[in-house]
Amino acid sequence: AQKITQTQPGMFVQEKEAVTLDCTYDTSDQSYGLFWYKQPSSGEMIFLIYQGSYDEQNATEGRYSLNFQKARKSANLVISASQLGDSAMYFCAMRERTNFGNEKLTFGTGTRLTIIP
Amino acid sequence: DVKVTQSSRYLVKRTGEKVFLECVQDMDHENMFWYRQDPGLGLRLIYFSYDVKMKEKGDIPEGYSVSREKKERFSLILESASTNQTSMYLCASSPATGTNTEAFFGQGTRLTVV
Numbered sequence: 001a002q003k004i005t006q007t008q009p010g011m012f013v014q015e016k017e018a019v020t021l022d023c024t025y026d027t028s029d030q031s032y033g034l035f036w037y038k039q040p041s042s043g044e045m046i047f048l049i050y051q052g053s054y055d056e057q058n059a060t061e062g063r064y065s066l067n068f069q070k071a072r073k074s075a076n077l078v079i080s081a082s083q084l085g086d087s088a089m090y091f092c093a094m095r096e097r098t099n100f101g102n103e104k105l106t107f108g109t110g111t112r113l114t115i116i117p
Numbered sequence: 118d119v120k121v122t123q124s125s126r127y128l129v130k131r132t133g134e135k136v137f138l139e140c141v142q143d144m145d146h147e148n149m150f151w152y153r154q155d156p157g158l159g160l161r162l163i164y165f166s167y168d169v170k171m172k173e174k175g176d177i178p179e180g181y182s183v184s185r186e187k188k189e190r191f192s193l194i195l196e197s198a199s200t201n202q203t204s205m206y207l208c209a210s211s212p213a214t215g216t217n218t219e220a221f222f223g224q225g226t227r228l229t230v231v
Contacts, residue, residue, distance in 0.1 A: 009157070035219060045207070045222035091159060093220075095211075102167040103148055103213060104175070105220055109159035 003027065004092050004108035012114050013082050020067070021077040021111050023092030029053075033095040034075040036066065039110075040088040048090075051075055079113075087115045120144070123208050123223035130230050136195040138226050140208030147213035149191035150220065151175075151183065153204040160207060166191055167213060198230045 036048040059066040067076040124139035152160040162175030164183040184192045211220040
């Protein structure tokens with residue numbers, strides 16, 4: 001079963017609009033972490049934002065915020081006032097403990113975001 | 118500046134060859150990961166290591182093995198390369214201090230098996 005699900009393979013958004021990228025996850029762990037990474041066409045993986053499972057407040061980093069709904073197992077990324085430079089692949093990821101107690105980091109299939117001028 | 122370095126950016130190998138992909142990190146991280154990235158499939162975890170000589174299978178370990186003899190170095194081995202292992206391979210590392218620390222990635226190795 002997929003641990004991280006990103007249902008939007010691609011999105012087109014007008015510049016300066018806000019955009020929400022969806023991410024749902026599946027874990028039986030009580031303590032886990034959720035991450036969002038950006039991958040521009042250059043290929044590098046850029047860390048954007050982190051949310052811990054025990055964090056009560058939604059994480060924010062500049063124009064990025066994470067809409068964390070624990071009961072729904074949802075961790076959507078919101079980008080406010082989108083810019084042309086936001087065009088990239090976006091990956092949602094989860095860190096959880098395996099059955100052996102080790103930390104595993106699993107990624108979703110990604111969403112390709114294109115910002116239209 | 119934190120650094121994860123993969124030994125090659127591009128690699129072309131023949132079917133049946135034994136292939137080594139090397140990854141070195143300079144951050145004294147306990148955890149290291151190998152992923153392959155394919156269009157439409159995202160990043161899929163092959164193997165990860167949580168300590169020297171310690172490893173655990175990821176989601177797609179078949180056809181691969183790994184080696185971690187020193188803390189800073191994590192090698193991915195394709196015992197007998199096949200064309201379906203043509204892919205982008207990404208290495209990452211992270212500290213083992215709980216769940217609130219991000220992973221740092223190398224620049225990737227694009228492997229073509231012909």
